[in-house]
Amino acid sequence: MAKAKKDIKKVVLAYSGGLDTSIIIPWLKENYNNCEVIAVSGDVGQGTELDGLEEKAIKTGASKLYIEDLKKEFVEEFIFPTVKAQAVYENRYLLGTSFARPIIAKRIVEIAKKEGADAICHGCTGKGNDQVRFELTIKAFAPEMEIIAPWRIWDLKSRDQEIDYAEAHNIPLKINRETNYSKDKNLWHLSHEGLDLENPANEPQYEKPGFLELGVSPIQAPDKPTYVTIHFEKGIPTAIDGKEMDSVALVMKLNELGGANGIGLADIVENRLVGMKSRGVYETPGGTILYAAHEVLETITLDKATQRMKQKLAIDFADIVYNGQWYTPLREALSAFVDKTQETVTGDVKLKLYKGNIINAGVTSPYTLYSEEVATFDEDHVYDQADSAGFINLFGLPIKVKAMLDAKRNNK
Secondary structure, eight states, X not given: OOOOOXXXXXXXXXXXXXXXXXXXXXXXXXXXXXXXXXXEEEESSOGGGGTTHHHHXXXXXXXXXXXEEOXXXXXXXXXXXXXXXXXXXXXXXXXXTTTHHHHHHHHHHHHHXXXXXXXXXXXXXXXXXXXXXXXXXXXXXXXXXXXXXXXXXXXXXXXXXXXXXXXXXXXXXXXXSTTOOEEEEOSSOEEEESGGGGSTTSOOXXXXXXXXXXXXXXXXXOSSOEEXXXXXXXXXXXXETTEEOOHHHHHHHHHHXXXXXXXXXXXXXXXXXXXXXXXXXXXXXXXXXXXXXXHHHHXXXXXXXXXXXXXXXXXXXXXXXXXXXOSSHHHHHHHHHHHHHGXXXXXXXXXXXXXXXXXXXXXXXXXXXXXXXXHOSSOOSSOOTTHXXXXXXXXXXXXXHHHHHHHHHHTO
16 A cells, blocks of 8 residues: 555545545545545536435545536536537547546645645546546646545555455445446546447447436437527527527537437547557537537638638647646637637537437528528629639649649650
8 A cells, every 4th residue: 555644634535436536535544644535526417426425425534525516617618618629539539528627626626725635636547548637737726736646556456456445444336346337427428438348349238228328329219300409609509499598408408319319429449648549438419419510500600711720720629638738828829719710600500310310401600601692503693604714724833834844854
């Protein structure tokens, strides 16, 4: 076990009530001279996972538990800016865990300072990305704070050994060894890792009862499509089917619609920040709909050059979020660029949801750049097709010159 530090008398723990953080409370007290442990849970939409958490935390040795409602801030200050950027990690991952960590870690720092804590502890493994996301945020707001990461120093080497430790200390668990997937749930998504998913050759058991939690498999979705219209104001979704909604309710409604139609399942082998590849299955029903709708709206409201530059920077934005660098000057600068591009991204997008598919069913905007009069195949009076000959001559001039010079060289 870890070497005890006499100067650590009070620790604030990022607490979820799951396997890792449940055993960390007694472990901290055993290895840090019976220090006081204050548990903090950031509510970013875990739902029933927070039920009974206070009783469990105190029963396992915490002096108190803070449950901080961060849902609105999570959606408006983290999710929506990332959607506006169209930032997707490695073309598939909608960053559900990635942008949830900084907001939780920031609140933990605030409570640690308020409580006069000597250290902050988290239950992230030494193989994962979350340790980076937590610790970069802690460094941004409390650079001198001691950080305790048990997975990097304790003797436990597997989740089975963690369960053994929990049973030996009479810590109640909601999991068993057979269904011990590593999961992360919030308002935006649910991830599944471990067990049979560790082998990419194994197909996820989408139709197995209890595997999916936010929706159903496309195979089990209704045979009739569902239509949904989303209204955006400057890139931010504000209404569904003509009904204005607050940000949290809007995401929850889209989760309901998307989940019922098998939308938003992603089976990914991704490149972790720490260097290894990992396989995970993600459920992001509402988020997948939002990304699709926002992308459609941008096709008629952004000019080509802006759209291309935004697409390039979206890759960098996604890497920054994935790597836990939310609280950095670069992320803030990119967000400023994105916000400027969104000034005209206002309008309505109609989508058809059908068995895991999202089908464009129409888009309108008062700022549209699409002119039917210019684009029509019928007769028009605004576009002189003869102009294209000169354009092609100039545009193709480098190709023509190279071909002519190559011909001369080859004939020598």
